[in-house]
Amino acid sequence: MADQNDPGLIAFFAEAAAALHPAHKPWPRYALEEAGWRRLVARLGDTPAWDLLDLWAEPGQVHAALRDTTTGEIAVASLDCPGGTYPSLAAVRPGASRLERASRDLFGIDAADAADRRPWIDHGRWPVGGAHAKTPYPFLPAEGEGLHVIPVGPVHAGIIEPGHFRFTASGETVVRLEERLGYVHKGIEGLMAGRTPADAARFASRISGDSAVAHALAFARAVEAALGVEPPARAVFLRALMAELERIANHLGDFGAICNDVSFALLHAKCGEMREGVLRVADAAFGHRLMMDRVVPGGVARDIDPAALPALAALVAELKRRVPYLARIYDEKASIQDRTVTTGMVSPVLAMRFAAGGYVGRACGRDFDARRACAYPPYDRLKFDVPVLSDGDVNARVWIRVREIEQSLGLIEQIVAALPEGPIAADLPLAGGEGMAMVEGFRGEVLCWVRIDPAGTILRARPRDPSWLQWPLLEAAIKDNIVADFPVCNKSFNCSYAGHDL
Numbered sequence: 001m002a003d004q005n006d007p008g009l010i011a012f013f014a015e016a017a018a019a020l021h022p023a024h025k026p027w028p029r030y031a032l033e034e035a036g037w038r039r040l041v042a043r044l045g046d047t048p049a050w051d052l053l054d055l056w057a058e059p060g061q062v063h064a065a066l067r068d069t070t071t072g073e074i075a076v077a078s079l080d081c082p083g084g085t086y087p088s089l090a091a092v093r094p095g096a097s098r099l100e101r102a103s104r105d106l107f108g109i110d111a112a113d114a115a116d117r118r119p120w121i122d123h124g125r126w127p128v129g130g131a132h133a134k135t136p137y138p139f140l141p142a143e144g145e146g147l148h149v150i151p152v153g154p155v156h157a158g159i160i161e162p163g164h165f166r167f168t169a170s171g172e173t174v175v176r177l178e179e180r181l182g183y184v185h186k187g188i189e190g191l192m193a194g195r196t197p198a199d200a201a202r203f204a205s206r207i208s209g210d211s212a213v214a215h216a217l218a219f220a221r222a223v224e225a226a227l228g229v230e231p232p233a234r235a236v237f238l239r240a241l242m243a244e245l246e247r248i249a250n251h252l253g254d255f256g257a258i259c260n261d262v263s264f265a266l267l268h269a270k271c272g273e274m275r276e277g278v279l280r281v282a283d284a285a286f287g288h289r290l291m292m293d294r295v296v297p298g299g300v301a302r303d304i305d306p307a308a309l310p311a312l313a314a315l316v317a318e319l320k321r322r323v324p325y326l327a328r329i330y331d332e333k334a335s336i337q338d339r340t341v342t343t344g345m346v347s348p349v350l351a352m353r354f355a356a357g358g359y360v361g362r363a364c365g366r367d368f369d370a371r372r373a374c375a376y377p378p379y380d381r382l383k384f385d386v387p388v389l390s391d392g393d394v395n396a397r398v399w400i401r402v403r404e405i406e407q408s409l410g411l412i413e414q415i416v417a418a419l420p421e422g423p424i425a426a427d428l429p430l431a432g433g434e435g436m437a438m439v440e441g442f443r444g445e446v447l448c449w450v451r452i453d454p455a456g457t458i459l460r461a462r463p464r465d466p467s468w469l470q471w472p473l474l475e476a477a478i479k480d481n482i483v484a485d486f487p488v489c490n491k492s493f494n495c496s497y498a499g500h501d502l
Contacts, residue, residue, distance in 0.1 A: 009050060009068035012043060013075050021078075024434040025225040029063075029076040037079045037087055040064075044092040051355035052093040053438070054447050054464040057103035062086050063462075064096075065436070065447065067355075072373060076436065076449070081109050088114035095354040095469045102182075106189075121182040121501065142168040142176045150483065154183050161497035165486075172482040177475045181500055188502040192461040197223045197297040197428060197450075200458045204448070205292045207463055208499030210253075213239075213246040214441030215463055215499070216295035218448035221376065222461075223297040223428070226435030226452050232423045235299030236377045241415045242282070242291045242300075243439070244408040248319070249278040250442040251401040251408075254494050258398055259330065261488040262339035270326055274319060281315045284308040299425030312416065316409050323409075327402045340394040344477040344489035347392060351473065358444025359404070360470045360493060362388050363396035370440040382414050394492040404442075430456040443467065443496065465499030 010028065014020075016039050017030035032040065044050055053065040053074070062081055067074045079086050088111035089096040100111040101120035124135055147168055154162035162183040168176040188207055192200040204219035205212045217239055224231060231239075256271025279289040285308035286294050294301050330336055346356075351364035361368060369386040371379040387403035389396040432454040438447050444466030451460040474493045478486055 008071040009066060009073045009075055010071075012040075013077065016040065017077075021434065023226075023432075024076065024436070025228070027074040027076065027436055029078060029434065032077050032079050034079065034087070037077070040077055041087055041089060041092055044089065048352060052089065052095050053355065053445075054449075054462070054468070055089065055096050055099040055103065056449070056462045056464070057081075057107040057109040058460055059107055060084075060109075062103065062109050063449070064089060065449070069368070074436075074438070084108055085110045085112035088112070090114050090116065093353070093355075095472065098472065099468065121185050123182060137180060139166055139178055139180075140176070144170065144175065146170055147175060154180075163497050167483060167486070169483055172484070174478050174481055174483055174486070177478045177486075179471060179475060181471065181497060183501065184498050185501040186498075188463065189461055192458050195458050196456060197452070197458060200461060201296050202293060204461075204463060205295075207502065208465060208496040209290060209292075210250050211246070211441045211443065211446065211465070211496065211499060212290045212292040213242045213295055214439060214446045215448070215465070216293075217243060218437050218439045218441075218446040219450070219461070219463065220295055220297045221437035221439060222435040222448040222450045223452065224435065225437060226433035226450055227429055227431055228433070229298055229426055229428055231299040231426055233378075233420045234303075234422045235424045235426075237415050237419050238300050238304060238424065239295050240378050240382075241304070241412060241419075242286065242294060243441075244411050244415070245278055245282050245285075246291065247442040248405050248408050249275050249282070250494075251405050252278065252323075254491065255326075255330075255398060255401055255405075257491045257494075258340070258394065258488055259336065261491050262336055264330075264333065264336050267326055267330060270322075274322060277315055277318070281308065281311050284311055296425065298428050299423070301425070303424050304419075309416065312412070316412055319405070320409050323402065323405050327399075330398065337395070339485070339488060340398060340492075342391075343394045343481060343485050344492060345391070345393045346473050346477050348390060350476055351392065354469050354473055356444070356466075356469050356473055358440075358442070358466050358470070359397050359400040360466075360473060361444065362386065362400050363390075364392040365390040368445075370438045370445040374438055376437075376439065378415070378418070381418070382411055384411050394488055397492040428456065430454075432456070441466065443470070443494070443499075463502065465496050467495035467497075467500040471495045471500060 013030040016036040018033050019031040021029040049069045051067045055064045064077045104110050105122040150167040152165040154164045164180040166178045205216045207215045252271045252275040256268040260268035283289045285304045348365045367388045384407045432452045434451045436449045447464040449462040453459045478489050
């Protein structure tokens with residue numbers, strides 16, 4: 001373990017780095033040589049408090065974003081890879097494994113000493129490269145008497161995105177679950193490159209439809225950081241209003257769907273009704289049910305319709321009354337509790353190792369919320385609590401959602417009461433720079449990193465959905481549960497396929 005008097009993440013990089021990139025805002029980016037990167041790997045092995053936020057590549061270079069949970073410091077480490085290889089982080093930060101595999105598929109940058117060298121995004125059907133063409137995917141083996149394999153997907157019975165789940169079971173008990181994703185890879189990062197921030201923002205809104213606001217906000221804030229732009233105060237409050245409406249709608253949908261997966265259709269219907277009410281108010285207020293393309297670099301594309309304010313107030317009042325009542329029904333039904341309590345458990349230690357955020361992390365005792373930790377406006381002026389539980393089961397993930405709905409309703413009241421007058425967007429200069437942002441979506445923290453050339457076009461953009469660090473924990477959560485409990489475990493995570501596959 002690291003010394004309690006350790007000066008922290010920034011001090012380590014200041015001593016170990018070869019150079020600092022001054023154009024990177026608001027957090028520093030350090031250039032490491034290979035020896036410095038190896039020192040970082042060793043330090044991560046000794047310092048559990050340093051979270052790996054993301055790892056990504058570009059031609060000839062790899063980057064890792066880290067957060068010191070003790071000090072709150074955030075920094076990016078970069079390593080030139082002229083030989084196309086770099087030392088892996090996966091042995092000390094297991095959340096890096098899939099990120100490293102994806103970087104290899106996309107850019108040919110290889111974590112040469114990684115234990116898992118299998119492809120991730122490339123399914124052997126890409127017209128270029130061909131490194132994995134026609135090679136069967138080697139799923140991990142499981143040995144034991146009476147084991148059988150249950151393949152599920154990638155095409156599913158419902159109207160959902162594709163993903164393959166391979167269960168190894170002993171009778172009804174799951175011994176191992178292994179996921180294979182990447183079926184909805186769209187090349188988002190490549191599509192953003194070469195476009196203006198305004199044009200690229202449309203792709204950010206479409207990374208994962210249920211997080212249109214969160215991804216657009218992370219992208220917008222990253223661009224604004226790179227260019228030194230401050231959006232108008234009214235735009236900042238409108239963004240937060242949209243983000244909280246999005247959070248409530250998705251939490252309601254998940255609450256109901258979890259109940260549906262344990263055969264309690266009443267709460268599913270009631271939550272679906274309330275979610276529809278939220279989407280209708282969003283449409284009335286901002287002209288789109290998912291508020292897509294409303295958050296843009298520099299501010300927002302559309303002001304709130306004043307005629308929608310009474311409906312918004314009525315919605316908040318209704319949900320404040322109904323959500324606690326439905327939560328009591330959930331809590332008092334033994335048939336529900338039998339399926340959710342102690343089901344799909346994730347240990348706090350494992351959640352910490354993967355730096356899981358959102359309701360997955362907070363249900364395991366991780367007291368992290370980007371709205372508070374990064375204190376980006378207007379949350380630095382608003383009052384709210386971050387609910388945290390420690391049980392790590394389906395039931396805990398339900399209650400985190402319920403409590404977050406209650407907090408979001410209070411935030412909406414504060415936002416509307418404090419909504420300032422004034423413009424809703426600022427002009428972007430024709431300038432270059434590098435920027436990074438982290439915002440709190442309904443699943444957890446959404447990151448975005450951008451590099452902009454002096455002509456004002458995107459050279460490189462890297463969005464990161466919370467699902468990257470949550471999907472692996474679903475594999476752990478279902479172990480030793482019965483196969484029939486997978487749907488409710490899966491829905492309690494509700495990871496995004498599209499947000500992960502990009």
